[in-house]
Amino acid sequence: MKAFTLSALALSLLLAGCKPAPQNDGNQANTITPSTAAQHSHSSTLQSEAWWQNAVFYQIWPRSFYDTNGDGHGDFNGMTAKLPYLQELGVNALWLTPMFEAPSYHGYDFTEFYQVESDYGSMPEFEAFIQAADAKGMKVILDLVINHISSEHDWFKRSAAGEAPYKDYFIWRDDMPAAGSGWGHAWSNNDNPEAVWHYNDTRKAYYYAAFGASQPDVNLRHPDVIAEMKKMAKFWLDKGVAGFRLDAVRFAMEGGPDAQADTAETIAYWQDFNQFVKSVNPQAYLVGEAWVDIPVAARYFGDGTGLDQGFDFEVGYKILGLLKPDASGEAQFGTMQSNAQKTADASVLQQNVQQRADSVAPLSFFAPFLTNHDQERIAYQLKQDDAKAKLAAAMLFSSPGTPYIYYGEEIGLTQDRSGHDVFKRAPMLWDNTQQAGFTQSANSWVEQLALFGDGFPNWYPDFLAKQLSAANRSVSAQQAQPNSVWQLYKQLIALKKHRPELGTDGSYQVNQLANGIVQITRELNGSKSVFVLNLADSAQDISTINHDGLSANWAFDVNGQQLAAHGLLILNSQH
Numbered sequence: 001m002k003a004f005t006l007s008a009l010a011l012s013l014l015l016a017g018c019k020p021a022p023q024n025d026g027n028q029a030n031t032i033t034p035s036t037a038a039q040h041s042h043s044s045t046l047q048s049e050a051w052w053q054n055a056v057f058y059q060i061w062p063r064s065f066y067d068t069n070g071d072g073h074g075d076f077n078g079m080t081a082k083l084p085y086l087q088e089l090g091v092n093a094l095w096l097t098p099m100f101e102a103p104s105y106h107g108y109d110f111t112e113f114y115q116v117e118s119d120y121g122s123m124p125e126f127e128a129f130i131q132a133a134d135a136k137g138m139k140v141i142l143d144l145v146i147n148h149i150s151s152e153h154d155w156f157k158r159s160a161a162g163e164a165p166y167k168d169y170f171i172w173r174d175d176m177p178a179a180g181s182g183w184g185h186a187w188s189n190n191d192n193p194e195a196v197w198h199y200n201d202t203r204k205a206y207y208y209a210a211f212g213a214s215q216p217d218v219n220l221r222h223p224d225v226i227a228e229m230k231k232m233a234k235f236w237l238d239k240g241v242a243g244f245r246l247d248a249v250r251f252a253m254e255g256g257p258d259a260q261a262d263t264a265e266t267i268a269y270w271q272d273f274n275q276f277v278k279s280v281n282p283q284a285y286l287v288g289e290a291w292v293d294i295p296v297a298a299r300y301f302g303d304g305t306g307l308d309q310g311f312d313f314e315v316g317y318k319i320l321g322l323l324k325p326d327a328s329g330e331a332q333f334g335t336m337q338s339n340a341q342k343t344a345d346a347s348v349l350q351q352n353v354q355q356r357a358d359s360v361a362p363l364s365f366f367a368p369f370l371t372n373h374d375q376e377r378i379a380y381q382l383k384q385d386d387a388k389a390k391l392a393a394a395m396l397f398s399s400p401g402t403p404y405i406y407y408g409e410e411i412g413l414t415q416d417r418s419g420h421d422v423f424k425r426a427p428m429l430w431d432n433t434q435q436a437g438f439t440q441s442a443n444s445w446v447e448q449l450a451l452f453g454d455g456f457p458n459w460y461p462d463f464l465a466k467q468l469s470a471a472n473r474s475v476s477a478q479q480a481q482p483n484s485v486w487q488l489y490k491q492l493i494a495l496k497k498h499r500p501e502l503g504t505d506g507s508y509q510v511n512q513l514a515n516g517i518v519q520i521t522r523e524l525n526g527s528k529s530v531f532v533l534n535l536a537d538s539a540q541d542i543s544t545i546n547h548d549g550l551s552a553n554w555a556f557d558v559n560g561q562q563l564a565a566h567g568l569l570i571l572n573s574q575h
Contacts, residue, residue: 050285051139051283052243052287052309055402056090056403056405056493056497057094057095057141057402057403058089058091059097059406060094060407062120063119063425064425064427065427066430067439068081072441072445076126077128080132083133083138084136087136087137089486089490090493090494091405091493092139093138093141095140098110099143102150103150108145109149111150111152111153113228126239127239131240141245141285142236142245144232144246144247147210147217147220147247147251148211148217148218155169155218156169159203160202169225170218172203172207173205176194176206177193183260185210186250186261196208221265229273234280242283243277243286243308249270249307250292252270262290262292267299270306270307274306274307287309287310288307288310293313294314294366295359297366298360298361298366309364309402310366311366311367311369314355315349315352316368316369316375318349319396322535323391324388345512347512349510350509350510356400363401364400366400367401367404369406370396370409371409373421377413379409387565387568390485390568391533393489393492394568397492397502398529399508405489409489410485415463416459416462416463427439432468432474432477437476447460447461495529499522499527499572501524501527509521513544515541517533517545518533520533526573528549530572532545532563532568532569533568534565534566536566537565539559539567543561549573551574553572555570557569
């Protein structure tokens with residue numbers, strides 16, 4: 001580690017200690033403070049007491065996490081076995097992508113409401129995982145898909161056959177809407193009705209399926225369907241899960257070709273669903289996937305009676321835009337304008353937080369993240385530049401809100417290519433042994449090509465060989481390096497959990513110097529954290545950074561008064 005010799009700065013890589021430093025009286029004109037952020041004071045106060053406000057979530061794709069039975073598929077026992085790893089990393093909440101029985105590899109088209117995915121193990125093994133996670137202080141939420149189910153589900157087969165009461169469990173019509181009538185994907189300019197209306201030969205009619213013919217939308221106006229979805233939620237809450245990530249919340253209730261998303265009926269549906277969930281467990285948590293700009297996503301707060309949180313899809317685009325102006329801006333399954341805004345001006349981070357604060361939801365409603373299972377991995381977009389990956393992590397964790405980490409982001413896990421979603425969801429790299437320690441099988445699930453249709457390439461062996469030959473891409477390799485991406489994530493998680501100013505109530509200020517240095521300052525009641533990031537391609541002077549009363553928490557990239565190209569310095573007050 002290079003020495004950091006700024007005058008009056010006590011270099012330390014330990015967490016900041018006892019007394020808070022005196023509050024800085026500098027210019028705070030662009031600072032977001034608790035008073036400007038907490039417009040909904042009553043709701044904000046209630047939410048600040050909830051466990052999810054102090055959570056750091058880790059998103060697991062179960063099929064790719066860890067395989068214990070040698071079939072090439074990750075499983076419940078694998079997640080249980082890796083709980084010590086997650087505990088060491090520091091996360092205290094887990095989101096499992098779909099783990100109900102389903103015909104697809106991804107599980108977003110489940111055929112059973114009350115059975116676990118057999119590829120992942122048995123119900124007792126799932127229950128043992130929940131209990132083991134709870135024993136380690138980790139909450140577990142499940143991916144719950146209410147908007148649609150599989151065309152292989154018994155409900156749909158009976159509905160297609162015209163059986164009562166299933167006949168109207170889905171949305172049927174006798175004729176295909178006319179071309180140009182407005183029907184199409186709600187998240188794109190596609191107005192082709194064939195994109196969402198699909199013919200069923202049994203019923204001789206068309207059914208609505210926004211996400212493809214194999215995933216018909218259920219009729220959430222039907223009382224039986226509404227009741228069954230509540231029954232399903234209670235079943236899993238009774239198993240000990242802490243809540244749900246709600247898939248595709250924008251599309252629950254279509255109001256016609258010009259109102260396929262974000263309708264008043266949809267928001268009212270989630271308010272009713274939340275009321276039921278809270279009647280089962282007042283501490284249960286609902287976070288919604290509303291892939292849309294902040295003002296629209298904020299509506300799902302429902303004046304305090306809707307969802308507990310919603311994802312901030314904008315912040316990841318802003319961060320990537322700063323680090324790589326040509327980063328991918330696709331809003332898959334989403335309707336966004338902000339994703340196309342590319343700039344080298346770090347004020348976009350301030351604007352992002354201000355927009356959250358100015359919305360109809362409190363700042364505490366928003367959960368920031370970098371990427372998820374539907375997006376190109378951030379390390380792929382940054383060409384596995386670990387220095388930039390660290391800057392992205394620092395920008396995420398310095399932002400207010402409940403952060404989410406997509407499995408592998410903490411080691412800079414990349415992907416082989418863009419295109420099929422499987423590239424974004426490949427197995428975790430645990431060590432440098434065969435199959436990177438993910439499975440004892442000679443082939444992992446991504447090499448079982450029958451899962452992906454005829455002609456799918458066997459891309460994984462070459463990709464894996466490249467990752468293992470790099471020697472520093474696995475968990476074990478990065479745990480052995482003091483300045484790895486993994487070590488930074490561990491440090492940032494600890495800071496987020498233990499520094500009060502990094503919570504929702506801490507002020508937030510972003511300053512960018514002419515030389516490309518960005519300073520992000522969080523402060524609350526005299527407790528202060530400063531993140532210094534060099535966005536430039538060369539070392540830059542940081543002598544003007546005010547470090548009075550602060551000590552270095554992360555300073556590997558500092559030499560004298562120079563911060564290395566794409567370097568990071570984190571400073572904290574003592575308290």
